[in-house]
Amino acid sequence: MVDYMDYEKLGLKMGLEIHQQLNTKKKLFCPCACELTDKKPLYHVLRNLRPTQSELGKIDRAAFEESRRKSEFIYDAYPYHTCLVESDDEPPHPLNQEALEIGLIIASLMKMQVFDEFHTMRKQVIDGSNTGGFQRTGLIASKGYIDTPHGRVIIENLCLEEDAARRMGQRKGKMEFRLDRLGIPLLEITTDPSMKHPEQARDVAHQIGQLLRSTRVKRGLGTIRQDLNISIKDGARVEVKGVQDLDSMAKLVENEVKRQINLIKIKNELQSRKAQVYEELHDVKEIFSDTKSKIISKAVSTGGVVLTIKLEGFKGLIGMEVQPGRRFGTELAGYAKKMGVAGIFHTDELPAYGISQEEVEAVNKFLEIDKEDAFILVADMEEKSRKALLEVIRRAKTALEAVPEETRRALEDANTEYLRPLPTASRMYVETDIPAQTISRALLEDIRANLPELPSEKKARIMEQYGLSEDLANQLVRRDKVEQFEDIMVNSKVDATLVASTISYTLKEIERDGYLVDKLFANNQLEETFQLLIDEKVSKDAVPQVLMGVLRDNISAEDAAKKLNLMMISEEQVLDIIKKIVSTNGKLLHERGQGAMGSLMGMAMKELKAKADGQLVNKLLREEIQKYLHQNE
Ligand SMILES: [Zn+2]
Numbered sequence: 208m209v210d211y212m213d214y215e216k217l218g219l220k221m222g223l224e225i226h227q228q229l230n231t232k233k234k235l236f237c238p239c240a241c242e243l244t245d246k247k248p249l250y251h252v253l254r255n256l257r258p259t260q261s262e263l264g265k266i267d268r269a270a271f272e273e274s275r276r277k278s279e280f281i282y283d284a285y286p287y288h289t290c291l292v293e294s295d296d297e298p299p300h301p302l303n304q305e306a307l308e309i310g311l312i313i314a315s316l317m318k319m320q321v322f323d324e325f326h327t328m329r330k331q332v333i334d335g336s337n338t339g340g341f342q343r344t345g346l347i348a349s350k351g352y353i354d355t356p357h358g359r360v361i362i363e364n365l366c367l368e369e370d371a372a373r374r375m376g377q378r379k380g381k382m383e384f385r386l387d388r389l390g391i392p393l394l395e396i397t398t399d400p401s402m403k404h405p406e407q408a409r410d411v412a413h414q415i416g417q418l419l420r421s422t423r424v425k426r427g428l429g430t431i432r433q434d435l436n437i438s439i440k441d442g443a444r445v446e447v448k449g450v451q452d453l454d455s456m457a458k459l460v461e462n463e464v465k466r467q468i469n470l471i472k473i474k475n476e477l478q479s480r481k482a483q484v485y486e487e488l489h490d491v492k493e494i495f496s497d498t499k500s501k502i503i504s505k506a507v508s509t510g511g512v513v514l515t516i517k518l519e520g521f522k523g524l525i526g527m528e529v530q531p532g533r534r535f536g537t538e539l540a541g542y543a544k545k546m547g548v549a550g551i552f553h554t555d556e557l558p559a560y561g562i563s564q565e566e567v568e569a570v571n572k573f574l575e576i577d578k579e580d581a582f583i584l585v586a587d588m589e590e591k592s593r594k595a596l597l598e599v600i601r602r603a604k605t606a607l608e609a610v611p612e613e614t615r616r617a618l619e620d621a622n623t624e625y626l627r628p629l630p631t632a633s634r635m636y637v638e639t640d641i642p643a644q645t646i647s648r649a650l651l652e653d654i655r656a657n658l659p660e661l662p663s664e665k666k667a668r669i670m671e672q673y674g675l676s677e678d679l680a681n682q683l684v685r686r687d688k689v690e691q692f693e694d695i696m697v698n699s700k701v702d703a704t705l706v707a708s709t710i711s712y713t714l715k716e717i718e719r720d721g722y723l724v725d726k727l728f729a730n731n732q733l734e735e736t737f738q739l740l741i742d743e744k745v746s747k748d749a750v751p752q753v754l755m756g757v758l759r760d761n762i763s764a765e766d767a768a769k770k771l772n773l774m775m776i777s778e779e780q781v782l783d784i785i786k787k788i789v790s791t792n793g794k795l796l797h798e799r800g801q802g803a804m805g806s807l808m809g810m811a812m813k814e815l816k817a818k819a820d821g822q823l824v825n826k827l828l829r830e831e832i833q834k835y836l837h838q839n840e
């Protein structure tokens with residue numbers, strides 16, 4: 208990778224936070240299934256959430272921000288996936304021990320110091336994703352490490368916590384959540400913010416992913432979530448949520464660093480211009496009584512307003528690009544949108560969107576705009592517009608001082624967008640419904656004596672033990688099929704490479720045709736098929752078709768082979784068929800002699816494919832041709 212940014216000089220610092228769902232039988236504090244559902248909800252619960260003070264009497268910044276928005280929520284509940292614990296109508300049950308043990312395994316794999324007691328805490332979250340207005344979480348261990356080529360990275364904390372409810376979108380003007388995900392056990396792994404290079408962050412994320420996959424964790428989309436804290440010198444700590452794939456991580460860091468560099472440039476320019484943000488909001492809808500702008504005319508005709516503010520010294524900077532394709536104006540708009548408006552209009556992009564030069568000039572005149580000044584317009588219902596502009600004012604004022612500390616969302620193009628302010632530490636308080644639990648040293652020692660084999664170790668071992676290629680070993684590990692592979696190898700004498708490639712590639716193809724291949728393992732049908740091969744009842748070439756037949760008709764491997772006419776035939780039968788081919792192709796043999804071998808082999812294999820060994824067919828055919836040519840000389 209081309210590394211054209213001097214991250215060290217920029218003072219780049221990164222920390223990782225990884226959330227991994229566990230694959231336990233029950234949820235963390237109730238006996239419900241840890242599965243998501245798409246079924247119709249059994250009933251709905253309606254809730255309002257408000258921020259509360261922390262133990263120290265402070266109100267969390269992020270919670271306060273949420274409370275300024277509408278906070279009525281609908282929750283979907285289900286018979287098997289949710290109970291009264293999820294809807295916060297019943298106290299939590301005792302802590303899930305299976306989840307705690309998985310946490311202890313991960314803590315041990317990262318060489319962390321495990322605490323003597325597990326204390327369940329409440330972390331305030333009032334965006335609606337938790338019915339009680341808090342998430343239950345507890346610290347298992349601290350101070351572990353992961354080694355990378357760029358140096359050692361400290362694993363600060365490992366927490367066991369509840370996953371949040373799933374956000375489903377708006378319904379009847381309220382935010383709807385599904386309760387199925389709420390309470391699924393989650394491990395939260397936090398590194399220190401010492402990583403100085405994107406490659407290092409990627410490496411740590413990869414290694415932690417490997418450790419997690421050596422235990423009972425959920426697999427697939429959405430089951431692991433990575434957040435990245437990024438800051439540069441003179442910038443600010445920004446938490447980027449939902450970094451999906453490790454490959455785009457370097458690009459994402461680069462774009463965030465660019466954003467912070469540009470915001471610092473904007474700050475310096477604003478300071479040198481002695482820029483100022485005016486807090487007065489003005490309704491200028493009279494100016495737009497005949498406007499061609501659809502958004503503005505719709506707002507005016509439905510009883511809304513066209514509010515504007517003056518930003519002294521901001522001209523030219525709002526239109527400045529801060530991330531690829533995203534301007535400083537996009538940052539301001541991000542804050543406004545959180546209050547429910549569709550967006551903002553700003554000086555640097557006008558006239559446009561149906562807003563005319565005359566209208567721009569009229570607003571300029573009204574606000575007494577000078578040549579370095581800018582204005583922002585928002586057209587919507589009054590309350591929404593006012594709240595949106597107050598947010599723009601807040602963001603614009605910050606721009607005069609610093610890069611704001613924010614939580615941002617990772618976008619698919621490796622850019623980020625504003626989500627909410629960074630939470631402060633004032634959001635933890637004690638969960639009084641659950642007693643502290645002692646973590647016994649005996650249990651910990653037992654766990655440490657029986658740590659699982661890591662995927663990388665597993666791969667190296669099966670390559671060595673079975674003589675597998677790196678590709679096949681990789682496939683088996685990645686598809687989580689090493690155990691099944693080894694079960695077959697214990698009982699059968701088939702070639703390891705054939706078994707591995709059947710599991711890795713043949714089954715993948717069969718799966719693509721819509722069959723559920725896991726049944727083959729559950730019913731030992733894969734082993735049966737290999738047994739037919741050992742007994743020389745079917746050939747190697749017949750294996751895929753036999754397996755498909757087994758799945759299609761739900762029958763034994765032998766029955767499938769018979770039904771598909773794939774059972775091997777005896778050497779005499781093969782010879783009979785070959786003799787027939789030779790005797791009916793006298794003309795060809797007469798013309799081409801030995802040169803006819805290729806054509807005849809093609810005919811023989813067409814008839815005998817998968818029912819006889821190719822080498823045998825080749826040998827017998829060669830002999831028969833020689834005999835024929837000799838007799839007819
Ligand atoms: Zn439950």
